[in-house]
Amino acid sequence: MPHQPSETASDAGSASVLAITGVEKTFLTSRGERLKALETTNLELKVNEFVCVVGPSGCGKSTLLRMTAGLESCETGSISFMGTPVVRPRREIGMVFQEYSLLPWRSVLDNVAMGPEFAGGSRADCVRAAEEFLQLVGLSEFAQSYPHELSGGMRQRVAIARALANRPELLLMDEPFGALDAHTRILLQRELLKICQKHATTILFVTHSVDEAVYLADRIVVMSPRPGRIKRILSVDLPHPRSRGDARYAALSQHILELLES
Amino acid sequence: MKSSVLSFFLPALVPAAVVGAWIYWAPVIDNELLLPSPSSVAAILVHPAEPLLAMGSVAVNMLMSFARVAVGFTVGTILGIVAGLVMGRFKLADRILGPFLELFRPIPSLAWVPLLLAWFGMASVAGLLGIDSGPVYPYLDNLKLSMLFILILGGFFPTFTGTYQGVRSVPRTLVESSRVLGASESDIFFKVLLPGSAPGIFNGIRIGITLDWCHLVAAEMLPGASSGMGYLIFDAQMLGRMDIVIAGMILIGATGALLDYGCRVFERKKLGWSREVR
Numbered sequence: 001m002p003h004q005p006s007e008t009a010s011d012a013g014s015a016s017v018l019a020i021t022g023v024e025k026t027f028l029t030s031r032g033e034r035l036k037a038l039e040t041t042n043l044e045l046k047v048n049e050f051v052c053v054v055g056p057s058g059c060g061k062s063t064l065l066r067m068t069a070g071l072e073s074c075e076t077g078s079i080s081f082m083g084t085p086v087v088r089p090r091r092e093i094g095m096v097f098q099e100y101s102l103l104p105w106r107s108v109l110d111n112v113a114m115g116p117e118f119a120g121g122s123r124a125d126c127v128r129a130a131e132e133f134l135q136l137v138g139l140s141e142f143a144q145s146y147p148h149e150l151s152g153g154m155r156q157r158v159a160i161a162r163a164l165a166n167r168p169e170l171l172l173m174d175e176p177f178g179a180l181d182a183h184t185r186i187l188l189q190r191e192l193l194k195i196c197q198k199h200a201t202t203i204l205f206v207t208h209s210v211d212e213a214v215y216l217a218d219r220i221v222v223m224s225p226r227p228g229r230i231k232r233i234l235s236v237d238l239p240h241p242r243s244r245g246d247a248r249y250a251a252l253s254q255h256i257l258e259l260l261e262s
Numbered sequence: 263m264k265s266s267v268l269s270f271f272l273p274a275l276v277p278a279a280v281v282g283a284w285i286y287w288a289p290v291i292d293n294e295l296l297l298p299s300p301s302s303v304a305a306i307l308v309h310p311a312e313p314l315l316a317m318g319s320v321a322v323n324m325l326m327s328f329a330r331v332a333v334g335f336t337v338g339t340i341l342g343i344v345a346g347l348v349m350g351r352f353k354l355a356d357r358i359l360g361p362f363l364e365l366f367r368p369i370p371s372l373a374w375v376p377l378l379l380a381w382f383g384m385a386s387v388a389g390l391l392g393i394d395s396g397p398v399y400p401y402l403d404n405l406k407l408s409m410l411f412i413l414i415l416g417g418f419f420p421t422f423t424g425t426y427q428g429v430r431s432v433p434r435t436l437v438e439s440s441r442v443l444g445a446s447e448s449d450i451f452f453k454v455l456l457p458g459s460a461p462g463i464f465n466g467i468r469i470g471i472t473l474d475w476c477h478l479v480a481a482e483m484l485p486g487a488s489s490g491m492g493y494l495i496f497d498a499q500m501l502g503r504m505d506i507v508i509a510g511m512i513l514i515g516a517t518g519a520l521l522d523y524g525c526r527v528f529e530r531k532k533l534g535w536s537r538e539v540r
Contacts, residue, residue: 097438
């Protein structure tokens with residue numbers, strides 16, 4: 001579809017942080033065939049909104065996130081952040097990966113200090129920022145440890161602190177708790193919400209866990225598999241902290257599961 | 263505790279047996295040209311500064327060889343690291359230079375000697391710098407360009423391969439997460455790829471330095487050399503001094519093993535993280 005988005009700041013007036021307009025993604029397979037990963041997608045995120053994208057693997061949700069981060073190009077449509085198109089990674093957009101992706105040769109402190117360091121901050125400023133955010137995730141005493149000395153949950157906390165130390169206005173999270181055990185996962189979900197209250201951030205969170213989405217999100221984007229397409233966008237009007245025993249919680253989860261299966 | 267004492271001495275067992283056999287057989291054979299007595303070899307080793315006939319002392323020759331390897335290997339290693347980083351990072355550079363470099367890898371460095379002698383002859387670093395006297399002159403004059411070329415080549419390939427594979431083994435998400443955090447291309451290079459490939463680089467250096475040491479000794483046996491451990495051995499053979507030959511071999515072996523050991527210690531201390539990852 002030759003949908004040509006205007007790159008004038010049409011959405012500058014609204015409180016929209018991120019505007020994904022008419023975005024599609026096609027990959028070339030190793031056999032030279034074109035494979036559509038993502039059908040035309042439109043999505044808008046408002047300031048301080050927590051949006052979860054759920055869908056089966058291969059629905060293009062990670063691709064969408066990587067394009068938003070500027071790690072992958074989008075040939076069709078546009079992704080604009082605060083009114084300017086995203087063409088490469090930028091400091092205001094942070095990202096947390098499933099694989100933690102901490103630098104194994106750097107101490108926890110030096111990992112968290114990466115953002116300020118790349119921005120050219122003085123050593124003292126970098127350390128101060130890193131300490132502040134390490135404290136936020138409750139890992140101050142592990143500042144001098146190395147990533148391999150920490151558990152998976154702690155590593156992911158470090159990765160979150162590292163992303164936040166860059167003071168992003170939009171935080172992208174790609175199945176950040178996917179590799180953690182159920183208990184740690186629930187703990188970190190709770191912690192993430194607490195952090196969001198302290199440091200107001202807009203979050204786009206990709207997961208394949210319906211429960212996780214219902215627990216965290218203000219809005220849930222339900223996607224269909226191959227080629228990925230937005231099936232439905234649902235608002236979650238349950239107050240925080242949400243109780244998994246709540247009847248509305250269960251009903252919503254059930255509803256999303258049915259959507260995914262249909 | 264007993265077993266730990268035993269395991270400490272275990273590596274010394276075989277060398278001790280070899281020396282024992284040597285001590286036993288030397289007087290039986292009683293021919294200095296076939297098997298010199300351990301005591302004559304030991305005498306050379308404990309007085310390294312004593313001049314040996316026209317060859318100079320063991321210490322001077324050792325120093326000469328060492329200086330050559332230090333200069334040649336350092337240059338080769340630096341070139342190897344740079345090429346490995348660039349070709350590991352940029353596909354285009356890899357496509358252009360990869361096949362070319364692979365053509366040279368299988369060529370033994372000694373096969374270069376005839377060509378190098380024709381090109382450089384006896385030219386040395388001293389001539390290159392225009393120095394023809396002074397205290398450093400003998401050292402610079404012994405850094406023959408042809409020999410350096412061989413050492414650079416010998417140091418280049420192992421380090422290049424180690425670096426190249428090291429860069430390739432840095433997980434993509436490390437690069438991507440750094441880019442998202444605002445890393446510039448030079449940050450990626452120096453703060454992610456370089457430290458990330460350090461274990462690979464170091465592995466290459468460890469293999470390369472012992473290999474280069476071997477190459478050097480072989481190169482010093484060729485025409486044109488007038489000092490160094492290889493020259494010492496070669497010349498001693500001409501003079502029928504098998505005790506000097508064996509003393510030289512022992513020193514070459516010990517130096518190589520020591521270099522390797524030094525590398526291992528450094529690796530354990532500075533690159534311990536790489537063994538803990540996954």
